[in-house]
Amino acid sequence: MIATGIVIIPVLISPLPEFKTPLSTVVEASDGSLIGARIADDGQWRFPSTGQLPEKFKKALLTFEDRYFYYHPGINPFSLFRALRDNIKAGKIVRGGSTITMQVARLSRGSRSRTYGEKFIEIIGAVKLEIFKSKKRILQMYSDNAPFGGNIVGLDAASWRYTGKSPDDITWAEAAALAVLPNSPSLVYPGRNQEILKIRRDELLQKLYERKYFDSLSLVLAIDEPLPGEPKPLPSKAPHLTDLFYVRNRGERIRTTIDPVLQERAAEIINYHQKELAGNFIFNSAALIVDVPTGEVLAYIGNSTSPGLSSHGEDVDIIRSLRSTGSILKPILYAGMQQSGELLPNTLVADIPTRFPGFTPENFDQSFSGAVPASTALAQSLNIPAVGMLKKYTPERFLELLKNTGFTTFDKTAEHYGLSLILGGGETSLWELTGVYASLSRILGRFNGENKYVNGDYHPPVLLPGNSNPVEISSESTLPLSAASIWLTYEALRKVNRPETETGWQYFTSAPEIAWKTGTSFGFRDAWAIGTTPDYVIGVWAGNADGEGRPGLTGISSAAPVLFDLVGLMRPATWFTPPPEEMTNIRVCRNSGYRAGPDCPDTEEVSVCLNGLRSDACPYHRIIHLNKSKTRQVTSNCLPAEEIINESWFVLPPAMEYFYRKKHSEYKPLPPFAAGCRPEKSFPVMEFIYPTPGIKIFIPRDHTGEMTRVIPEVVHRNSSKRIFWHLDDKYITTTKQIHQTEILAPAGNHVLTVVDEDGNTLTCSFNIIGESK
Numbered sequence: 001m002i003a004t005g006i007v008i009i010p011v012l013i014s015p016l017p018e019f020k021t022p023l024s025t026v027v028e029a030s031d032g033s034l035i036g037a038r039i040a041d042d043g044q045w046r047f048p049s050t051g052q053l054p055e056k057f058k059k060a061l062l063t064f065e066d067r068y069f070y071y072h073p074g075i076n077p078f079s080l081f082r083a084l085r086d087n088i089k090a091g092k093i094v095r096g097g098s099t100i101t102m103q104v105a106r107l108s109r110g111s112r113s114r115t116y117g118e119k120f121i122e123i124i125g126a127v128k129l130e131i132f133k134s135k136k137r138i139l140q141m142y143s144d145n146a147p148f149g150g151n152i153v154g155l156d157a158a159s160w161r162y163t164g165k166s167p168d169d170i171t172w173a174e175a176a177a178l179a180v181l182p183n184s185p186s187l188v189y190p191g192r193n194q195e196i197l198k199i200r201r202d203e204l205l206q207k208l209y210e211r212k213y214f215d216s217l218s219l220v221l222a223i224d225e226p227l228p229g230e231p232k233p234l235p236s237k238a239p240h241l242t243d244l245f246y247v248r249n250r251g252e253r254i255r256t257t258i259d260p261v262l263q264e265r266a267a268e269i270i271n272y273h274q275k276e277l278a279g280n281f282i283f284n285s286a287a288l289i290v291d292v293p294t295g296e297v298l299a300y301i302g303n304s305t306s307p308g309l310s311s312h313g314e315d316v317d318i319i320r321s322l323r324s325t326g327s328i329l330k331p332i333l334y335a336g337m338q339q340s341g342e343l344l345p346n347t348l349v350a351d352i353p354t355r356f357p358g359f360t361p362e363n364f365d366q367s368f369s370g371a372v373p374a375s376t377a378l379a380q381s382l383n384i385p386a387v388g389m390l391k392k393y394t395p396e397r398f399l400e401l402l403k404n405t406g407f408t409t410f411d412k413t414a415e416h417y418g419l420s421l422i423l424g425g426g427e428t429s430l431w432e433l434t435g436v437y438a439s440l441s442r443i444l445g446r447f448n449g450e451n452k453y454v455n456g457d458y459h460p461p462v463l464l465p466g467n468s469n470p471v472e473i474s475s476e477s478t479l480p481l482s483a484a485s486i487w488l489t490y491e492a493l494r495k496v497n498r499p500e501t502e503t504g505w506q507y508f509t510s511a512p513e514i515a516w517k518t519g520t521s522f523g524f525r526d527a528w529a530i531g532t533t534p535d536y537v538i539g540v541w542a543g544n545a546d547g548e549g550r551p552g553l554t555g556i557s558s559a560a561p562v563l564f565d566l567v568g569l570m571r572p573a574t575w576f577t578p579p580p581e582e583m584t585n586i587r588v589c590r591n592s593g594y595r596a597g598p599d600c601p602d603t604e605e606v607s608v609c610l611n612g613l614r615s616d617a618c619p620y621h622r623i624i625h626l627n628k629s630k631t632r633q634v635t636s637n638c639l640p641a642e643e644i645i646n647e648s649w650f651v652l653p654p655a656m657e658y659f660y661r662k663k664h665s666e667y668k669p670l671p672p673f674a675a676g677c678r679p680e681k682s683f684p685v686m687e688f689i690y691p692t693p694g695i696k697i698f699i700p701r702d703h704t705g706e707m708t709r710v711i712p713e714v715v716h717r718n719s720s721k722r723i724f725w726h727l728d729d730k731y732i733t734t735t736k737q738i739h740q741t742e743i744l745a746p747a748g749n750h751v752l753t754v755v756d757e758d759g760n761t762l763t764c765s766f767n768i769i770g771e772s773k
C-alpha cells in the first residue's frame, strides 16, 4: 500500500516528459526525399519527426534495447532488479536496466549523470508516459530524440548522415548498427570503438536472424557490410530553396512540390553552362521550372553552384532578386494591344529613328526597317516598335495590366517609368516573371469558352502542394488578358525569329514547339529567357549577382541555350489550341496587316480577338490617278478622264518609306506628277524625324559650358531633291540626300520650316528648354 503510494503520488504531480529542443529545418521533395536541411539552433542535427518508424529499425531496436517493450508498463522489474544486483556487485553503476520508455523520460531531461535519484525520476516519468502516450508514440519519441554520436540526434538525421539514405531505405546491417548506437554513441568514432560496434551489431544481427526476420544468406551478407563511418554530407539539391525555408519555416519539416530528379538534372545543366559563362566573367545563373496546370514549382535553381566559382555571389537567390526586365515584358504589351483591338497580329508598326526627351531607343542591331508587322517586331524583339506601341497604349494602362497579371514589383508611378518600362526601365524577379507566364499559359490551357475570370487561375508559383495564393484582379469579372490575346501572342513567340546575326541560332533549329522570348537589360547586366508549353514554363536568368554587365551577355547567347537544354529534360508537349469562341475572322490587308479598307487590293482572312473588329482600317492604300503608262501621276485638270487610270497604291509615310524601301525591293514609290499636273492635295513628301512637332527639348551644356546643338533631320520621298531649311523664317542651309543639319537656338518656341525644290513645305514647332545659368 505504502509502496503503491510512493509511486502514484509522484506520478500525479510530476510533469509528462516532453521534448522542447530546437529542430533542424528539413526541406523535402514532392516524393518525401531530402533535398536539403539546416542545423537546429542548438547546433544539433535533430530532424522534425516524420511520425513514421521503419520496420527494420523498429525490430532491431526492440530486439536490442527492450524485448518486452509491448508488455511492460514503462518499467521492467526483472531487468531493474538485475541491474541493481550487478551494480551492487560492481560497486558502481554498470547497467541501467532501463526500458525504452525510461530512456525517453531520461532523454527529455537532457544529459544528466546517472544517480539513483535520477533513476527514480525516470521511473516516475516512464509510468506517466505509459499512461498518457501510446506505445507507438513512445517508440517514436525515442527514435526522434536518441543520440547517435557527435551532434546527430534522432534516427532520421542519423540515417541520412551515416548511410546517405532515408531511414525507409536502410539495410538490416544499417538498422542494427543504428539501433546499437544510442546506447553508446561514442562507438561510431573510428579506432577500437569500431571493433566494439561491429561486435554488438553482429550480435544483434544474429539475434534478428534467430527471430527469423531474414535468412542465413542475408545474415552472412549483412555481417559483411561496412559499419557507419564518418558522417556524410546531407543532400543539398536546392540550397537556395533550403535557405528560403530556413528563414520562413525554421525548425519545420517542409514538403515541397520539387521534382527531385528534374531538380538534380536541371542543376547539372545550369552548372554545365555556368562553366562556359564564367569564361566571359559571367558568374551567376538561375532557373525556375513551373508546372502550368497547378503552378507547382518543379525545379528551383536559385544560383549556380559550380565548385571553384566561389566568392562570386553564388549565395544570392537570383530567383527572388529584382533585376531589370530588358525586353521580357514585350509579349504582355502585345497581348494587351491584341485584346483591346489596337493592334492586329501583323499590323505594320513604325521602325524609324525615334527620339524622346532624354531617351533614344535603339534596336539591338541599331538598324531601322521602316515598318514591320507587330508579330515580327515582337519575335525579333525590336525596341523602337515596342516603344511606339507603348506610346499608343500608354505606360499607365500597361502598368495596370502588369499588376493585374500578377506582378507586384512595379511599385513606382507610370510617370516614373515612362516609355522605358517596355525596355527594362522596371525590375522584377524570375519568380514573378515565371509565375505570370505560367498564369497566362494556364488561362489559355483551361480556356472554357467564357471570357470570365476563372477564380484562382492567376497566382504565383506554388512551392507547397495545394497552397496557391490567387492574385486579386481589380476587375472581378474579366480576365486581364483573354485566352485569345494569349493565343495570338504565343503564336508570335512560337515563331520567334532567330536572326542570322545572333550567335548560336542554328543551335535552336530542332527546337520543340515552345513559345519563348529572351531579354537583355541595359548595359548587358541581365540575360533572360522564358519559354512555355501548355505543360510547363521555364524561366532562366544569367548575369552577375553584383550587377556587373558583360559585353556579350545577352538573352539569346547566355540564357536561351540554357532554356533549350532545360526544355530537353521535359516530356514533349502538344501545342495549345486556339479559343474559337473568343476569336473572330476578319479580312486584313496583306501589305499593312490592318483591317482591309475599300482600296486594299490584296487581302486575307485572319483570326483575331473580338475587339479586332474595332481596329483601324488600312491607312496606307490610296487610289491615285495615273497616265496610261503608269509612269506619272496625273489629275483630272491636266488629262481627260478617259485617259486616267485609277489605281490603288501602297504609300507609307515618308520616314517609314525611307527605311522600308531599303529592305523591300518590291516597294514602289509614288510616280512623280506629269508636267503641268498640279495636285490639289497630295501625299506628304517630307517628314521630320527630329524634332517631332510640339516636342520640348532640354539642351544640356557640353563639357566646355557651351549649349549643345540640336540636330534636326528630315526625310524626302525623292532622294534627288534638295531641301532648303529655315529657322524662325530665316534661311539657314540647303541639304542634299541626307537632310540633316545643326542648329543653335535660344530657349523658347521655334518653328523649323523645310521647303523642297518643288515648293512642298513642312513645318515643325518645338520648344527649347534652356539651362538656367
Ligand SMILES: [Zn+2]
Pocket (backbone or CB within 6 Å): 589, 590, 591, 592, 596, 597, 599, 600, 601, 618, 619, 620, 621
Ligand atoms: Zn491596305
